[in-house]
Amino acid sequence: MRPLAVLGATGSIGRQALEVAADIGAEVVAVAARRGSDELLAVAAAHPAARVAIAAPSGDERQRATQLGSRVAFGADAVAALAAEPGLTVVNGIVGVAGLAASAAALAAGNRLALANKESLVAGGPVVSALVGTGGSEIVPVDSEHSALFQLLAGRDGHEVRRLVLTASGGPFRGFTADQVAAATPAAALRHPTWRMGPRITVDSATLMNKALEVIEAHHLFGYSYEAIDVVVHPQSLVHGIIELSDGALLAHFGEPDMRIPLRFALTHPQRAVRPAAPFPLAGTSLTFEAPDFEVFPALRLGYEAGRAGGSAPAVLIAAEEIAVGAFLAGRIGFSSIAVVVEHTLHDVAIRDLASVADVLAVDAEARAVATGHLGSC
Numbered sequence: 375m376r377p378l379a380v381l382g383a384t385g386s387i388g389r390q391a392l393e394v395a396a397d398i399g400a401e402v403v404a405v406a407a408r409r410g411s412d413e414l415l416a417v418a419a420a421h422p423a424a425r426v427a428i429a430a431p432s433g434d435e436r437q438r439a440t441q442l443g444s445r446v447a448f449g450a451d452a453v454a455a456l457a458a459e460p461g462l463t464v465v466n467g468i469v470g471v472a473g474l475a476a477s478a479a480a481l482a483a484g485n486r487l488a489l490a491n492k493e494s495l496v497a498g499g500p501v502v503s504a505l506v507g508t509g510g511s512e513i514v515p516v517d518s519e520h521s522a523l524f525q526l527l528a529g530r531d532g533h534e535v536r537r538l539v540l541t542a543s544g545g546p547f548r549g550f551t552a553d554q555v556a557a558a559t560p561a562a563a564l565r566h567p568t569w570r571m572g573p574r575i576t577v578d579s580a581t582l583m584n585k586a587l588e589v590i591e592a593h594h595l596f597g598y599s600y601e602a603i604d605v606v607v608h609p610q611s612l613v614h615g616i617i618e619l620s621d622g623a624l625l626a627h628f629g630e631p632d633m634r635i636p637l638r639f640a641l642t643h644p645q646r647a648v649r650p651a652a653p654f655p656l657a658g659t660s661l662t663f664e665a666p667d668f669e670v671f672p673a674l675r676l677g678y679e680a681g682r683a684g685g686s687a688p689a690v691l692i693a694a695e696e697i698a699v700g701a702f703l704a705g706r707i708g709f710s711s712i713a714v715v716v717e718h719t720l721h722d723v724a725i726r727d728l729a730s731v732a733d734v735l736a737v738d739a740e741a742r743a744v745a746t747g748h749l750g751s752c
């Protein structure tokens with residue numbers, strides 16, 4: 375097992391990655407976070423040999439972090455530098471487009487990228503995909519759906535596979551009408567039925583934008599066309615991914631909704647570490663599947679449209695979406711306006727090719743500005 379760099383160490387993914395690392399005895403040689411919080415300093419203290427990077431500390435945090443001596447460095451470049459140390463598994467749990475440079479650095483250095491940062495493949499798909507394989511680098515996805523598909527597709531000839539199916543919980547508004555969804559409050563959107571996650575991804579689950587982004591990620595990770603990637607609503611969140619083979623057989627990946635399971639796999643693959651647990655209670659477990667409602671949840675349609683348009687369109691989608699979700703959580707726009715802001719922004723920002731991280735960041739900045747301009751008209 376390779377030593378670990380855990381980026382976004384104080385976020386939901388980072389915390390769970392550190393927990394899994396302790397559990398399986400993986401060595402943590404680097405940790406990074408955006409802020410120099412008490413929690414980050416505690417993580418640094420628990421891993422006294424680890425290098426530490428703090429992307430954007432306050433003056434006070436920077437001052438306090440100097441107690442870490444020469445093992446601490448500051449700024450976004452310092453985070454990417456940790457990912458660029460060869461021989462590592464880099465867990466990228468950074469939230470937002472800030473995670474893109476670290477993903478690119480990890481892959482360029484030949485590392486395993488245990489990827490949880492959505493922007494890396496959604497916004498930076500063409501750039502990040504081109505780096506996979508450099509010096510033996512690989513992406514092992516951490517997201518439960520992609521981890522499931524990764525495991526189902528391992529060692530399989532692509533010609534045998536007819537389609538990939540991503541499962542969606544349906545979020546808290548499953549079964550709602552368009553009118554009911556329009557009246558949804560931030561508090562209601564933050565009540566996810568099966569997964570415990572950060573606020574943005576929880577709202578993204580309510581709009582189904584999270585699933586739209588996952589379709590784009592699956593396209594880049596596994597190389598299947600958008601016609602061969604489907605979404606099915608599965609409220610129990612127990613089946614994480616399904617593949618349908620050319621002979622009509624369906625293979626499903628199934629288990630508890632617990633991010634520590636795919637995280638553990640991402641760190642130990644191709645081996646598996648023992649996880650003491652009671653046998654899964656199959657008796658009495660029901661699995662149901664239903665079609666997603668593209669009318670009530672237009673984010674799903676926008677995701678496919680942006681994915682098929684390619685180039686910079688998915689980068690515009692995810693940037694606009696972050697602006698819109700922030701405005702929704704702040705009470706500035708209604709729930710239904712999230713997709714409206716995204717659609718208008720996609721319409722307004724011209725699609726171009728992406729050749730570098732800088733290209734992606736430029737599109738991201740433009741899309742944010744355009745989306746912010748659209749908030750006022752919602």
Ligand code: MG
Pocket residue numbers: 517518519588
């Ligand atoms: Mg997911």
